[in-house]
Every structure is written in C-alpha cells, then in structure tokens.
Amino acid sequence: MKRIIGSVIIVLSLLSSCYTLKNTAIPPDLKTINVQFFENNAPLVVNNLSQTFTEAIKERIRTQSRLSIVRNEGDVIMSGAIVGYQIAPVSIEATNNSTAPIADANKLSITVRVKCVYEKDKKDKNLNFEESMTRFANYRGDINSQEQNLIQEITKQLTEDIFNRAFSNW
Numbered sequence: 001m002k003r004i005i006g007s008v009i010i011v012l013s014l015l016s017s018c019y020t021l022k023n024t025a026i027p028p029d030l031k032t033i034n035v036q037f038f039e040n041n042a043p044l045v046v047n048n049l050s051q052t053f054t055e056a057i058k059e060r061i062r063t064q065s066r067l068s069i070v071r072n073e074g075d076v077i078m079s080g081a082i083v084g085y086q087i088a089p090v091s092i093e094a095t096n097n098s099t100a101p102i103a104d105a106n107k108l109s110i111t112v113r114v115k116c117v118y119e120k121d122k123k124d125k126n127l128n129f130e131e132s133m134t135r136f137a138n139y140r141g142d143i144n145s146q147e148q149n150l151i152q153e154i155t156k157q158l159t160e161d162i163f164n165r166a167f168s169n170w
Contacts, residue, residue: 030076031067032068033077076116089105090138108139108151109154113131129165
C-alpha cells in the first residue's frame with residue numbers, strides 16, 4: 001500500500017511540474033502585440049503611473065507569453081488608459097476629544113480601461129474586449145511614504161487580470 005501511494009505521489013508531482021499556463025489560449029497564428037501607452041486620465045494624477053503601468057503590462061507579456069512586442073502593427077493591439085486613482089477611508093477611528101473622527105485605514109484604488117483587438121478576427125469575443133478593471137490596496141498612515149509600493153502592488157494585480165482576460169479565456 002505504501003508503495004502504491006508513493007508511486008501515485010511521484011506521478012502527480014511529475015505531472016504538476018510539467019503543467020503550465022504559459023501560452024495556453026494564445027492562438028498559434030498570433031505572434032506579435034502592440035501595447036500602446038496607457039495615459040493617465042484619472043482626476044488625481046501621479047507623475048510616473050502611466051510609464052510604470054505600461055512597462056508592467058509589457059513585462060508581463062514578455063515573461064508570460066511567446067508574443068513579441070512591436071511598436072507598429074501587431075497581430076493584437078492593446079490600448080487603454082488609467083481612468084481612476086482614488087484614496088478613500090476604509091475604517092474610521094473615534095477620537096476622545098471633541099474633534100471629528102479620523103480615518104484609521106485607507107484604500108488606494110486604481111482603475112484602468114483596457115481595449116484588446118485581435119486584428120485578424122475582430123469578431124472573436126475571446127480575444128477582443130473592452131472593459132474597465134479595478135484593484136485596490138489598503139494601508140495605514142501617510143500615503144506619501146507608501147504610495148510607490150502600493151502602486152507596484154496594485155499594478156501587479158491589474159496586469160495579471162489583463163493578461164488572464166486577454167490570453168487565458170478564464
């Protein structure tokens with residue numbers, strides 16, 4: 001019995017090490033992608049957010065797919081904009097004196113509008129889409145000391161969402 005269980009564990013571990021999501025739903029004729037600059041059209045603007053986000057989505061595609069990123073025409077055109085950047089209180093802390101309550105924790109939210117067009121088949125609903133995606137991170141204290149780390153965290157989540165929506169058909 002121990003021998004059978006051991007054999008099953010070995011086979012399962014071998015199978016799981018061979019399984020990868022890389023390129024799973026990318027059609028074989030799809031070779032190139034043009035990722036256009038994601039402008040920051042949010043009411044609150046952070047200077048480096050557009051550059052950070054655009055480079056992060058390119059890096060995700062470079063490392064998680066076989067697609068080549070091109071500057072001109074590509075098999076897929078990905079475009080979009082950062083349309084939301086907001087800070088809102090998550091919880092309120094009561095104060096002991098007569099002053100108004102203050103925020104105990106806050107939430108930074110970033111929303112991007114993404115459009116993905118498969119040039120060879122603009123009617124393919126699995127590859128062609130246009131939608132908004134939002135992610136957030138909670139934090140305590142001053143935003144200035146944490147803002148860049150929060151942006152990195154949220155950008156990682158958003159690029160994963162965009163990549164999965166564009167190429168994994170989940």
